[in-house]
Amino acid sequence: MIQIRKPGLVDYTATLAAMKEFTDCRSADTPDELWLLEHAPVFTLGLAAKRSDLLAPGKIPVVQVDRGGQVTYHGPGQLVAYTLIDLKRAGLNARSLVSALENAVINTVAEYGIKAHSLRKAPGVYVGTAKLASIGLRIRRGCSYHGLALNVDLDLTPFTRINPCGFAGMQMTQLTSLGGPGDLDQVADDLGNRLQQLCN
Numbered sequence: 188m189i190q191i192r193k194p195g196l197v198d199y200t201a202t203l204a205a206m207k208e209f210t211d212c213r214s215a216d217t218p219d220e221l222w223l224l225e226h227a228p229v230f231t232l233g234l235a236a237k238r239s240d241l242l243a244p245g246k247i248p249v250v251q252v253d254r255g256g257q258v259t260y261h262g263p264g265q266l267v268a269y270t271l272i273d274l275k276r277a278g279l280n281a282r283s284l285v286s287a288l289e290n291a292v293i294n295t296v297a298e299y300g301i302k303a304h305s306l307r308k309a310p311g312v313y314v315g316t317a318k319l320a321s322i323g324l325r326i327r328r329g330c331s332y333h334g335l336a337l338n339v340d341l342d343l344t345p346f347t348r349i350n351p352c353g354f355a356g357m358q359m360t361q362l363t364s365l366g367g368p369g370d371l372d373q374v375a376d377d378l379g380n381r382l383q384q385l386c387n
């Protein structure tokens with residue numbers, strides 16, 4: 188059974204260090220963990236990111252990270268789910284984990300009356316052409332860390348200061364704009380229940 192932790196609003200760089208340490212120190216018997224949290228405002232650049240996609244960061248910190256993908260934004264009101272999973276033990280690979288994360292979000296927001304979908308060419312979850320959730324993973328020693336970010340009820344303005352996931356002009360959306368709940372705890376519980384099934 189995956190262990191769920193909810194540390195609240197936490198610093199990005201400290202959380203990144205904690206994920207790396209957990210992954211490096213875990214053994215074959217270490218239970219998988221799911222961290223559900225929020226971050227203070229930060230732009231993160233994945234391994235495929237181009238600095239040219241960082242248009243006008245201003246005073247928001249920029250952190251280079253080791254996940255896949257390109258540039259994105261995290262901030263209060265966005266639910267971040269970090270999936271620290273032994274992929275072999277869970278019967279998953281990187282592609283199937285991405286699909287499982289996308290489906291968990293799609294099925295969760297369907298409960299709120301929101302019809303969402305994924306795109307093979309651009310991982311994440313979309314409503315129409317607008318992006319609702321972003322996904323970026325790192326696999327090390329056969330285990331995953333990083334995960335997904337679901338926009339719940341946040342200031343979307345910082346996304347206009349980047350090319351989200353490397354796509355110029357990509358529109359971002361959030362649950363409250365789509366008639367969904369703005370209660371982060373509720374969404375964390377609903378999504379957490381879906382994600383728990385990854386490791387059962």
